């Protein structure tokens with residue numbers, strides 16, 4: 001039986017939502033050995049100011065308020081918790097400087113306008129290159145988390161063989177941001193294409209990327225064959241060549257730039273009357289899925305060599321990029337089937353990704 005122990009890890013991209021569902025979603029993270037998270041700010045309203053006093057009669061939520069709610073719902077057990085500031089038309093350099101000074105602001109999140117769930121308040125990245133916001137972030141050491149997809153494309157440009165929303169974004173904008181703000185720490189969130197991987201690899205140590213379990217395991221064909229909408233997330237799954245680039249990046253023994261960020265995105269209703277909510281729920285099962293993905297990528301997790309590579313991705317690289325401590329607390333992964341269960345919440349059931357694909361067990365189990 002293959003079994004190995006890892007330090008507790010940080011999920012550097014997760015969605016916990018708001019209200020009564022916070023508790024089960026955070027518990028699912030604690031149950032998978034997670035000791036901290038970046039809790040995404042695409043709440044309703046968006047978490048787009050730092051201080052409660054600036055909420056502007058409910059137009060925005062504050063990091064101060066969201067962190068308090070998260071902690072009250074169980075995130076106080078995390079060793080680290082970051083809520084990135086949602087960058088909007090109202091974000092100013094002054095907010096960045098004051099937020100950074102208070103210690104509440106550690107990262108900002110850039111969303112493509114209307115490009116994904118909760119991205120209605122997103123603003124094109126170019127705006128922040130010119131209005132002093134990226135400059136203030138660079139000076140204050142605030143991390144930029146980017147959802148790297150071009151917005152407002154026509155369908156034939158949105159997803160075509162030679163290009164898609166992500167490749168267009170990485171072709172047109174990221175090299176400019178990187179050159180203009182060389183000391184800005186950037187995380188390219190949930191990268192899905194060879195284009196984005198190549199950008200990160202060539203962009204130096206201030207640039208990193210998160211990768212989700214689903215993008216390591218599946219391709220667009222898995223989603224399309226039978227229209228398995230539980231695999232619908234944004235950015236979309238891509239081609240095998242792209243998946244190969246992701247697998248190569250995370251399994252490189254010298255990988256320092258790629259790390260775990262699940263983008264676990266619970267939806268109590270996935271299929272709607274006109275489409276599908278974007279997001280795969282992987283709370284409770286992400287290390288197991290990542291282990292599955294690494295094995296599919298050819299890593300021998302029974303060897304110390306393979307386990308070291310996996311630990312860099314899951315536990316070490318992200319902690320180091322965000323300046324978190326590596327933890328003494330640990331958890332164990334074991335190559336033994338584990339049942340996947342629906343998560344019941346006050347707003348309805350959430351179906352974890354494998355169950356949505358009619359996989360009732362995972363090949364790996366977890367022990368805290």
Ligand code: DOR
Pocket residue numbers: 015042116117118147232233234235265266278279280
């Ligand atoms: O698939 C996604 N779901 N992508 C995102 O960017 C947002 C997320 C969500 O909040 O559901």
Ligand code: ZN
Pocket residue numbers: 013014015040263265
């Ligand atoms: Zn996300």
